[in-house]
Amino acid sequence: MSQAPAQFTPLDGPVRTTCPYCAVQCNFDLHVSGDRVVKVAPTKACPVAKGTVCKKGLAAAADLTQPERLTSPLLRHGGELVPVSWAEAMAYVRDALTPLLAERPSAVGVFGSGSLTNEKAYLLGKFARVALQTPHIDYNGRYCMSSAAAALGRTVGLDRGLGFPLSDIGLSDLILLVGANIAETLPPIMQYLSAAKHRGGIVYAIDPRATTTARVAGHHLAPRPGTDGILALGLLHLMKNMGRILPTAPAHGMVEVLAQADLYPPQRVAHECGIKETELLLLAKRYAEATKPLILTGRGAEQHAHGTDTVQAWLNLSFLSGHFGKAGGGYGTLTGQGNGQGGREHGQKNDQLPGGRSLRDSKHRAEMATFWGVTPESLPQPGHSAQNLLRACGSELEALIVVGSNPVVSAAGAGQITDHLKALKHLIVVDFLPSETARLATLVLPGAMWCEEEGTTTNLEGRVQRRRQALNPPGEAKADWQIICELAWAIGRPHGFTYAHFRDLQEEFFRATKGGKADYSGLSADRLDRASAQWPIKSASAPDTPYAYAPTYPTTDGLATLHLPHFTAPPPSRQLLLTTGRLGNQYQSGTQTRRNAALRAENTVQIHPETAREYGLKEGEIVTIRTSHGETQLPTQFSPNIRPDTLFLPFHWPETANLLTNPELIDPHSHMPSFKATPVELLRLPAESAAEHRGKRADFPFFAVVPLEK
Template sequence: MNAAPSRTVRTTCPYCAVQCNFDLHLEGGLPVRATPTRECPVAHGTVCKKGLAALNDLRHPDRLTTPLLRRDGQLVPVGWPEALAYVRDALGPLVQSAPQRVGVFGSGSLTNEKTYLLGKFARVALRTPHIDYNGRYCMASASAALNRTFGLDRGLGFPLDDLPRSDLIVLVGANIAETLPPVMQYLKAARDRGGAVYAIDPRVTPTVKVAGRHLAPRPGTDGVLALGLLHLMKQWGKIRPTAPAHGLSDVLWHADDYPPARVAHECGVPESELIALARAYADARTPLILTGRGPEQHTHGTDTVQAWINLAFLTGHVGKQGGGFGTLTGQGNGQGGREHGQKNDQLPGARSLRDPRHRAQMAAHWNVPEHHLPQPGHSAQELLNACGESGEGGLDALIVLGSNPVVSAAGAGQVTENLRALKHLIVIDFLPSETAQLATLVLPGSMWCEEEGTTTNLEGRVQRRRRAMTAPGAAREDWRILCDLAHAVGRPHGFTYPTFRDLQNDFFLATRGAKADSGSRGGRVVQPGAAGALAA
């Protein structure tokens, strides 16, 4: 038998939300190297070390290639018929009698199509209200603030190519030199054109060193800093929103309580440095505020991000080319992952599960009675806290796809104990993660280059992921596994796709006409609206 010929497949990096393109070179059917392409519209020929090392896991010696079922305390290899028989016997009765006792936990690394299918699987096949994903720990605060202000969760409402047009970039809690390395070229381009870059971070990170200007507030005081800057903008006559701002007087009244002396004291920064930043922002023509996970991951993360949005909006910079506000998505498909139905309160296309009109639209598309669609259930941490609980709201079973909550969730020790207490923990993964090692059933899934699909990067740009190779052994593509599970629990309706293209067409139709529309030709990116709903 002749070996497979050498070939090259252009695809998309699986790591961060920049979603660089590169060429994957295969020999004998196996990838041997990845090379950047200058035709990439985002990174323009650069790929960071993580992207270039993406091939390493493809050769990982622990790659899962067969289902594993727990027997006598040990995970042992079994065939697919036996694995699916376990699902039938374990979940089938629960789905029929108590679907609210089953949960689903997804990931911001899934393709748009898998995100869609996972949400559909939870609500149509399982009929459970309890589905959420690890992105709840990532951008949920920023998402809520963006929705509250603009009515849309879009991390960046502009392309990265706009960044060099900014004459002041303020990075708040974002260490992009290590988390989104290809974006650094845009910061450097802004500096080369005479722009200034301020990094607001308690630590001296590699990004701080490149930025050149640094303000180091105490952890947890980012919101106070934003209010202090807004206080000075009001004092200096810089409040000039270009669109109606609901709640304007309340916001400005609240900012009155944050004069420079108080802000400097609470943030632990010299008052002179605070005023220098405020003056730079006030004098800039196109200042741009970019937030990262730093200001979001606090008890009042939504209000903190809201305060930075208010600063940009009320000074009239939102909507300017090179200016305004943006929040930097982190995970590979963090943007698409929170648009197409795996959030506990969301339906495909960024529709709301609480909206009767949206519920009716999706019920009609899925050909199910509207009352079969559950209302929103547990969010991510609530879902993990409910695992193994016997009372109302507790879970007996959990299905995990593409996530490792034992490592990534808050309170990892307690999460581990909760997962151990489950009657059934089904994990779909390609490596034996810490969560998979606790499972009662592990199903071998697909890696990034073993599947087709699309991802949505931090700009809202939808890009194609091409299949370059087949999954090894008995491993299956994740979308096929979800369909297998739907059949196993006795709910095959809507989960019989002859090919991936049929699934993708279903996804396109499901999002057509919605805020996050992938169904119209070329897709549709909705920009932030003209009015802002501010919160004090």
């Protein structure tokens, strides 16, 4: 089956849709003239952002007219990617995958994305398990908030990031932002911090860097990278000493967790975190006195090989002090990717089925097998999670299908991962711009961008919103859901992959979630036209659920289970540690934002002036940063706002941060790689090498990407 791209008739007047970037999922109106968006206008009717949109959202329309936009399939011939017809592209898929699937389905893998709509994430998971029948599907959201998701799941049986409306942040009298630089990563949320401060609330930024968020917060605590969980244990120790243990509800594991806290007195915690004991005691006093303290973790706390334990420590603190699940207080995690929340609920995660069901649960498997018209035995068990899936490429996996992701830049140990992808027999990439991963592909299929498709996204507070189409995809590009269906037809397995219209797929998706923890079955496009809704929504007449974490919990006995977090001793105090993160004008692997001239940003290594003096460096000097996994050369940027024992690199560029991170060290619970605390060497670059490096940088503007082979 090879269909012509579905043609959409543009609507009269502005089209309200959701931003393609972060998990706030701001709403704005697109004003369209002909086949172009001519204006992006924020709307005060947005239930989250209230009329604000960050610079990335306002610049998003420029991405639609990038000259490098993919508009036809590209097939590798003679070492180069050349345009071909859809019929030729699907013939390649048939010839490449059919023999592998007949002999060993597990030789084919799928790698998805937290940017996919809910419907596409659902369809991709269905495609992997019903059409390909491979166990190996995961997605780049594994690199986002999987540690927090794992901790929440095993503690209260539910993972909904923020279990409360964002507006509740403004009610808190103490907010601890643990590894969360929201001023640059989730800018519209800053209005809620301002509301809390206006009411007299205190805001702490807990981060090795004094970021823009820290400066706005007004209070900054800078623990060493990787020690946030130890800080939480120290606070729990002090809450116990102050008589502030007032558990939210009965729970398993409380005695053991409180006994562990005895091992973390202030002196030990201050030493291991690299902070002053007086700072710790002041923070503990403020937490004990607060009536609605709120803990919000971000990737700084979670992207570690012990990230789940770090979140667990903060969860334990919130629960045992009596604040978890309460309005205006408690705990939440700040999802980063646009549909990071919905993207991990409906099947593209390696162990998950639609509606937040578990692939390991025989009852859940039977439910979905019946729904899809297959046998439970035909559904594979969970396969590799993201990092191990990529590392299996070229050996266990002979073919990989990547949809909307760029692991060549975003995966830990990117150099090794690139080698694995190059070793594949078949790399099929679905994307709308030529990412670094697409340049390695044997076949590139041109997909649709955010305002060229219909669907729903779920923001960081579990709020489901409509994404509406405003334009047709250009040239021969197609909606991703159509491409996934065509792939199923190409391998001769069309059952369940024929939809006359997108709405048929959407309605199937809503039905598929019925009875799951992430139940969307009460939703419809018409209902979402009236208002967004926070899941679960169990019927068309049922209300939504703004508060998700009230007892009793969706566990076997209705009780929470508090687990003991475990941490190894931090590296020696003189060891330089690399931490990675985002810049305000860039997003994820930079496939879009590096091309957007309105979102200029410089790729440098941030270093404290004292450290620079110790190494005899001048600002702007090119240095080599080296680990056992790779090295890179970048100019220095001096910053007094970073710890002297810490370097910072943004991860939006190829040949930079993730060349240095460890591809093998992963969290045993969440399978999150260790991105945030990598021991590094800092080396001066010889003068002749530095001059050569500057010449290379001058050849390529910092916001540009080398064009795809033609």
